[in-house]
Amino acid sequence: MVICIVNLDVNIFKDVARVESKTWMVTPDKYQTVAHTPEGVEPIMGHWMSPDTLSTELDSRFPGCMAGRIMYVIPFSMGPVGGALSKIGVQVNLSIMAIGAYVGDLGKKCFALRIASNIAKDEGWMAEHMLIMGVTRPNGKSVSSITGRVILSEC
Template identity: 30%
Template sequence: MSSKLEALNGWVAQVADLVQPDEIHWCDGSEAERERLVAQMLATGELLELNPETNPGCYLHRSDARDVARVEHLTFVCTEQREDAGPNNHWMAPAEAKAKMAELFRGCMRGRTLYVVPYCMGPIDSPFARCGVEITDSPYVVVNMQLMTRMGEAALARIEREGSFVKGLHSIGELDPERRFIMHFPEELTIMSYGSGYGGNALLGKKCHALRIASWQARQEGWLAEHMLIVGVQNPAGQTHYIAAAFPSACGKTNLAMLIPPETHPGWKVWTVGDDICWMHPGADGRLWAI
């Protein structure tokens, strides 16, 4: 399988030449594909099935003990001008970062499968959604990208129509904390992540694309990508309001986003739109729209 978009085919071929995988698999996002990957990970011990009577369809995936969090001190924004990286990010010159990552990625997928994961952040048909392609050697990443994004054939079709996408290259490497970097190249809409299987470092649609790269896209295009939750709230009279709220990490965004109205407030409804990252666009009707 390949794409109708030659720019995508060329990038996949370029990456494959660098990382030297045994196989290349283009992900279609189907349930059959997910089942095959889950069965594969059960066979290798990467997943453990939980009690099917009490937790049907649930599995345990255990991270390496040295790979259980984001690594902010090893996360860089690589812009030509240092000031363009922003005051709260670590900066590295793009040429230096690319040379460092090329050495890490060279030959890293020998004996492994290279997965091509086309995805869409947001509803496939939304003008506010943005697409990307993650290349990874982790089947765990593939099944989670299917869970957390619109992943597969529909995303690929949109990418082929638009002709542009965020490029994300990921390998778990050796899970060595001394050989671990997450690099962002906003001017090229490119992400490189090596040496971690942890969600925030490996699921590149999440923090890497949806916050760091998207904040650059948003500044260029006139919208906002923010570290905020979105909830819908409906009162007993049927009036609905949407609320976006910004808290730092570990301050309760997810807890508030998943609020269940107490029994003392009958008739109220609260539902989650997003618990972590909010893309806000000024609408043609003068209102602020968000996904």
């Protein structure tokens, strides 16, 4: 299954962070990406678009936009290449500077919370924007407390 996450903001100079209202998940099946809602009710946790609609939108909004430009297609691995839990992805960008600069959020937002949530559903686990941490002393003995934290996107 291929999931495409696209930001349909025409003004790339404002593209300093993901804008939820302009971010769409593109899959053949709507319910791979958004919750089931009654007819006419828009899900608040994501926007879905079919691959055919995306193609039409891109053709109408960005005709000739890549003329004379370079598109960087950078493969990456979340984890060791070939690892049992590793996931492979591809980053597509117009700016070579953004390739290295965006890597920190690449796993957290683009991959972990969206695509990994879908993979998790299929594999029976859950991807979450949270932290559960225990501490082990250098002598190998565990500290008796474990802490949990919610990490908000605005932080």
